[in-house]
Amino acid sequence: MALAACGDDAKKPGAVGGAGSSSAPAPGSSAVPESGVVAADGPLKLSVTPAAGKKGVPLSTEIGVDVSGGKVTTVALKDAKGKAVAGELREDGSSWVPAKALTASKTYEASVTAVDSAGVSKTETTTFTTMAKPAKKTGTGLYLFDDHTYGVAMPIVVEFNPGIKKKDRAAVQKRLFVKSEPAQPGAWSWTSTGTQVYYRPPKFWEPGTKLTVRAAVGGLPTGGGRYGDQDRGASAKIGRSLVMKVDNKTKKMTVVESGKTVRTLAVSLGAPKHPSSSGTMVVMEKMAATVFDTMDEAPPGEGYVTDIEYAQRLTWSGQYIHSAPWSVGAQGRRNVSHGCVNVSPSNAKWLFDKTLIGDPVTVKGTGDKLAYGNGWTPWDLSWKEFVKGSAIAVPAELANQDGQS
Template sequence: MRRSVVAVVTLVVVTPLALAACSGDEDKPSPAAWVGASSAPPPSGSVPESGSTEPGATGGAGAVSLTVTPATGKKNVPVSTEIGFKVSGGKVTTVALKDAGGKAVSGELREDGSAWVPSKTLKTSKKYDATVTAVDAAGAKKTVTTSFTTMGKAGKQTGTGLYLFDDRTYGVAMPVVVEFNPGIKKKDRAAVQKRMFVKTEPAQPGVWSWTSSGTQAYYRGPSYWKTGTKLTVRIAVGGLPTGSGRYGDRDRAATSKIGRSFIMKVDNKTKKMTVVQDGKTVRTLPVSLGKKSTPSSSGTMVVMEKKAATVFDTTAELGPTEGYRTEIEYAQRITWSGQYIHSAPWSVGAQGNRNVSHGCVNVSPSNARWLFDKTLIGDPITVRGTGDKLAAGNGWTAWDMSWKEFVKGSALPVSAELAAAQGDA
């Protein structure tokens, strides 16, 4: 299985090959959003309230000057629209948005105060009325209203996916992974990234980063997530212009939790895996890695999928002579190209001594089951010393680069302080 090469992108919210040796034709895990995901809270900000009404889309009485968008009478507005404003001599304190039936639409202010974001995608071909109130230092208010009509259903859409499920617990290295089909071009990524919200509790810094093809974006911090972290993610791209006349298919969202720290480290020199849980070494076990013709990749990978039983079948790619079909137990995928941690009873004698696998991390049946029972999706595994470097994008490779390199992938500016942060990578 071959995947696109990955680079990396950022938004911080304070209050996101060649045929592999083991299996070249295993299906990748589906993004959670493709099988349904509930909506998540809008970006953090003040709670909107209703305000007094004054006609028009601009106002400038007293010291407060206020301009609101979309402009009054605007039609064919994307259903992803935000209520934007420019204000001087005061600050916006309340925003109220209602549909044609008078029903209030929830939402919150952006942290930089530049706009108000509805908590859900607006409905197509509907009229909306917005009321925005700004207040100056003396308490004088300025209220402006605007009305607009949203566009009909988009003819061309960008498919999206989110690799997170609601109410699941993930490992400390779980990046927030978003997919786009077709990929987002460079010139359009900043606008899309501005609608990708991640909130962490407790608060931890983070950066978004895109693949070179724009088909994926990762969100992670300088260090692994803290145990117990709550991740609230909203990829608010439903109806958002994504370039080339396309619009995002729908919002994607999930609320998940980060579990205990469980880190696997494999050294080709010793042919051993060291398992560290919550900072303490809990087990060291022998492994066999890829033989010379099918080497394992060196780098930091993440458990992406777990199957108690599966079949590795490479006959379609390699033919009946070179290919093979083998039943496998306790398989944990770590690359898209088909490298796994898995039970290999046939190589127990080689484990700890020599490499005989087709690129996978072979362990004994008992060790494979022990690992399988302990790991979570998102647990990191670092392999060193094989001489074959992990290709960017061959799996969730967000941690297989330095933080300095990671932040370069952002389509939005990254603060100097955040870019200089020190962490695990």
């Protein structure tokens, strides 16, 4: 992989506010649905956590529930002023997750009610106090924005600074939630550094899917005495299907929309000294006009400053699809770029006007393999390889699904 092979090695597009399991606790009532906790037969037993009188509780604390001989019907959490806190029970019934991080240095009262098959109920109450504001925090980000429409390969990307160490990833991953409508299975997978974790389904999202994401990491212990800086969340939509396929052998890009080829574009890829990366990438950023400046990182005599139109970022290292009027004569014939996918001005504008952030781009046949993590790369792995990056065991039924990469 060539550093800043074509474009600038600019800062990443801003990540905002974040994503865990396939179902997301969200703001709502404290009532527990009929599908909630159903326990084995026997006398009704119920216990809750945190323990009564416990102090210094993390702001991410959940109301733990252990029930047998019945089912939980209600969980209620109130602050010291009696104000109700919204939340939702986890699918496995193990705990109730507040809809947002709790307030530092405050006392809360939780009340949990369960009922047995004869209608006899039991209620347990606990009072606890949260910790003071954490002194050391882990910065977080979510590359998903409210009310935006994304391409079918848009991964959910949650970012951590500093990265999360392996021993701490499972606890963090349990606080990342995704809901998809229509429902589609998916899994999380960490990059080696722990600075990012991706969520994707086995195959591209269905067009029209609605996504609701929550990274419930505000006040969550993240290791090394650090705590997540804040909860992050977004609701977004997946648009139509548009897939770009680039073949170095033919020097062509095939654009497939809703299963039909709509245009074939001549391209010029990276010259032998600056090969383009082969692999499946995702459009991460779009700029109608920008400046590529490689003077700081290029070898002496090879840097340049160039005005660019219709740039679509594919990698963090600086590979883009963009307008290249200077290489039109080479497009479709030979590779002359610094690693980018060069197209003509008219084709660049046409493509720029059609694409969405999250549209997939697959390049094949070049002399360089895409490095995992150089961009949003979860689709460059097979599904079976992707799920190996989860910090929590992925059910066999999900791990063995047919995937797309």
